[in-house]
Amino acid sequence: MRGVLPVAAIIAVVPCAVMAQEEEAAGPIAPYEAVVRPTGDSNLDRLLAAQSLLISQQTRAPTDADGVRSRMDAEPTRLRPLLDAEGFYAAQVQVVPEGQPQNGAEQPLKIEIRVETGPRYTLRHVETRGGPPVPLEPGGPARAEVVLAAQATALTAMRAAGRPLARLERQVTVDHDARAMDVAFVSTPGATANFAPAVVDGTVRVDPEVVRRVADARLAGRLYSPARTVGARADVMALGPFGSARIEEGEALDAEGRLPVTVRVQERPFRALSASVAYETNYGASVRGAWEHRNLFGGAENFRVEAEVSRLGNEFDRTNGRLSFTYRNPLPLGYDGSLLTNLSFLRERLDSYDRDAVTLSVLYERRLTDRWTVNAGPVADIGRTGPSGLRMVGYQIAGFQMQARYDSTDSALDPRRGWRLDGRLTPSYAFVQATPYLQLRASASTYIDLSGNGRSILAMRAALGSLLNARPGDVPFNQRFYAGGGGSVRGYSYQSIGPRDALNKPAGGASLLEASIEFRQRFLDSFGAVVFVDAGAVGDRSFAPTDEIRVGAGVGVRYYTAIGPVRADVAMPLIRQQGSSGFGVYLGLGHSF
Known part of the structure; x- marks a missing residue:
């Protein structure tokens, strides 16, 4: 039959979605x-x-x-x-x-x-009419999952080839006498098409022209691709003023053979406050607060004021402070991307050096793809610095920063898979020292889901830095490399790893090498535990140091919230470092990397 x-x-x-229409018995x-x-x-x-x-x-x-x-x-x-x-x-x-x-x-x-169960039916015959063959081989079990997966793969391939109206239907025939199933696919690939200019809907106080131009930079005039619509949505959301955004594709091509697209957005509150606290042994507590406006002049401009006080708990005259103003202007002078301007006032009182400074950067930033972002622009640093607790002298630095970032992780706050890469090159000139030099920093981290359900994660990180054409003493203290502390090598005091001066204070170096491995295990709904090993070294020469490596190890607990995990880590140094404590406690919001 x-x-x-x-x-x-x-x-x-x-x-099945249909449930028995029952009510819990009252008796x-x-x-x-x-x-x-x-x-x-x-x-x-x-x-x-x-x-x-x-x-x-x-x-x-x-x-x-x-x-x-x-x-x-x-x-x-x-x-x-x-x-x-x-x-x-x-x-x-x-x-x-x-x-x-x-x-x-x-x-x-x-x-x-x-x-x-009786016998499992087999897939006897597969045919595709009207298009490329569906990748489904006969002879295997007649399982729905296999048929649906093959159909989805074939349809995805047609759409990825620039055919937005591709259709793929199926007809399934079961032969009970032969205990077999036949599947016939009917393919309608449709024509290839480019995206039409976007239409924007849902803006109230944000200029819709900004949204349209951001979306069109990814879509208009380009061959249709589902990946492009995903990227365009991410670009629109990155503007900041919107709580949601979706891109709807037209059901038919326009008179010019293009695919109409509509960007539907929903604005969120433009003003926002945020705050965070952290604590680290031998560094003290840190408190950070920020206010931002996500649509300052109606064109999705972002203005952010951030203040931070750190090293709380130490003597008052050793307290650190930072006040920064950041302005992000999308589509500067009509160009794709953003212009990011930052002005910061700094007071630093560290074990390694003291510093009072004003910094300024003007960077042009652009997203090249969904994963790659680049920026470049001039930077300046003017202030006074000197050994910790001693007299400070003036310095002036001018440079040009070039940076590239790659991010394929699945979450900004709690990544479970993917990679993050960051490389920054800054040719600079120190006027007081009359020294031209090149500062290089690079880091990479990866996250591996060992369990497949996001509950057992292996996280790894590596970082390196190099100061080219200069020795540590040829540049101001803050341009040197340091290691140790919560974001570096846990178990060691902040910036304690590396060369030391005559007063046994951290002197900084010309090269940096760091590596970390951390296993993260979630249990129950909101709790987790970690075990980790960090390593790092700072050297006097420009090349990555391989001697004097310091290693710390520890454990920690996590409490997962909607805004990221709350972190508490305890670590001990496996190799003692002169001038560093025998353990470290680290409290904060977010993973260590």
Whole structure:
């Protein structure tokens, strides 16, 4: 016997949405315990148990005797689509109780769900009409998941080839006599098309022209690609004023053969306050607060004021402070990208050096792809600096920063997979020392999901730095490299690793090398634990140091929140460093890297 399988049957891989129309019994209940008798296929047994209404509702929604009978009667019909989707079209389902359900019974009624799977049907014949063949080979089990995956792959390939209106339908025929299934795909690739200029909807106080230009930079006049729409949405969201954004594709091409697109946005509050606190042994507490306006002049301009006080708990005259003003202007002078201007006032009182300074940077930043971002522009640093607690002298530095960043991680706050790369090159000139030099910094981190469900993560990080054409003494203190502390090598005091001066204070170096490995394990819903090893070294020469490496190890706990994990780490140095403490405690928001 042959039959055309309806669409619903082939896609019934997940539990049915239709639930028995029952209410929890108000009076006596009839307790029961339902189980699936093993079929010999553990994966099928697991799917059956998940699909079973008898099993899922036995403790969640107790019912009376009539309700139990209703569930038993409905069970074969409920499990039928799952068995068909797994290729068991001739399967038989029986629900066998050890007695009759009774209201108020002291012992639960034992109910066994027996499934005789019969033979698994095979995929006999596959054909594709009207387009490239669907990558589905005959001869395997007639499972819905395989058919749907092949169909999705073929449709994705057509759309990725620039065909926005591609369609792919299927017809499934089951031959019960031959215990086989035939699948016929009907393909309508449609024409290739470019994106039309975007239409913007939903703006109230943000200039829609800004949104349109940002979206068109990724879309207008370019060959259709689903990846481009994803990138355009990310660019619009990166502007800042919007709580949501989506890009809707037209259902037909326009008169010029282009695909219409509509960018629908929803504005969020433009003004925002934020604050954070952190603590590190031998450095003290830090408090940071910020205010920002996400649409200062109506063109999605972002203005942010941030203040930070650190080293709290030390003597007052050793307290650090920072006040910064940042202005981000999208589409500067009509060019794609953003102009990022930052003005900061700094007071630093560290074990390594003292510094009072004003810094200024004007950077042109542009996203090249969904993952790559670059920026470049002039930077300046003017102030006074000197050894910790001693007289400070003036300095002036001018440079030109060039930076590239890559980010393929799945989360900014709690990454579970992907890579982050960051490289920065800054040719500079120190006027007081009359020294031209080149500062290089690079870092990389990767995150591996060991469990497949995001609960067991292996995180690794490496960083290096080099000061070219200059020795440490040829540049101001803040241009040198230091290691040690919560964002570097835990277990060691802040900036304590590396060369020291005659007063046994950190002197900074011309090269930096760091590496970390951390295993993160979540448990329960909101808690986690970590174990980690950090290593680092600072050298006098420009090349990465390989001697005097310091290693710290420790453990920590995490409490996961909507704004990121709250972190508490304890670490100890495995190799003692002169001038550093014997342990470190680190509290803060977010992972260490």
